[in-house]
Amino acid sequence: MKIIKHSGAVVNFNPEKLTASLLKSGADAYTAESIMKEITKEIYEGISTKNIYKKAFALLKKHTHSHAARYNLRAAIEMLGPEGFYFEKYIARLFEAEKYETKSNVILQGNCVMHEIDILIKKNNQIAMVECKFHAGREAASDIKVPLYVFSRFNDLRGNNYTLFSNKEKISSCWIVTNTRFTADAIAFAECSGINLLSWDYPEKKNLRLKNNHDCLYPVTCLTTLTKVEKEKLLLIDIILVKELIDNRADLKEIGISPGRIKNVLREVTDLCKCY
Secondary structure, X not given: OEEEOOOOOEEEOXXXXXXXXXXXXXXXXXXXXXXXXXXXXHOOOOOEHHHHHHHHHHHHHHHOHHHHHHHOHHHHHHOOOOOOHHHHHHHHHHHHHOOOEEEEEEEEEOOOOEEEEEEEEXXXXXXXXXXXXXXXXXXXXXXXXXXXXXXXXXXXXXXXXEOOOOOXXXXXXXXXXXXXXXXXXXXXXXXXXXXXXXXOOOOOOOOHHHHHHHHOOOEHHHOOOOOHHHHHHHHHOOOOEHHHHOOOOHHHHHOOOXXXXXXXXXXXXXXXXXXX
């Protein structure tokens, strides 16, 4: 059976791939098989992968909210847009979870021009600049122009002394982070130039998807017990990660959630933060 991907490409339906994604959400084999049977009954020639995802998500949500939240992770990261401001905050939180000090939206004078740096990170007395590239559509990719541009900015800044986290510090490396993917040329140039890359699926063993699942670094936008408006309210008061809501009723109460619903939200939060 032929299905249509987000990009518009027509491919064969792969039930094994869908089953694998359900299992990655934390669903057991029985639940994954049960959902697959339901979806198989409803799909048709030419159905979009987006509609298949919606059906799988709805069925998974009936079983367990936290599994549905994990399954919804990629879409949840896309909800940190549209400008990418909250995506930058989210990426800063990921680095902080790895014991980095961070500073956001820093303006520095280079040898030639001024530069606004999305995030500065420091660990073991080494400082790096982080450039975040947010894409609203998951088929968009950061091509070779991105590392070329970032590398030129890095070269204009490195070697200079700045007051960053303390006095007379230098930027010694750079990162580029995107919520989608990098093209092969972008990866090749970055590897050759010593630029660190992080995307949904790169590097293979420490990408965005794996960081979330292994370290419970889920954005609040993945929670299925909150409405879109409620998630936006949490972001506005600087609640970015699900972890930040553990045993925390005050922030949920602040955005107007009733006591009964707060219990349901915290139950999902607790389940979601049982990393595997």
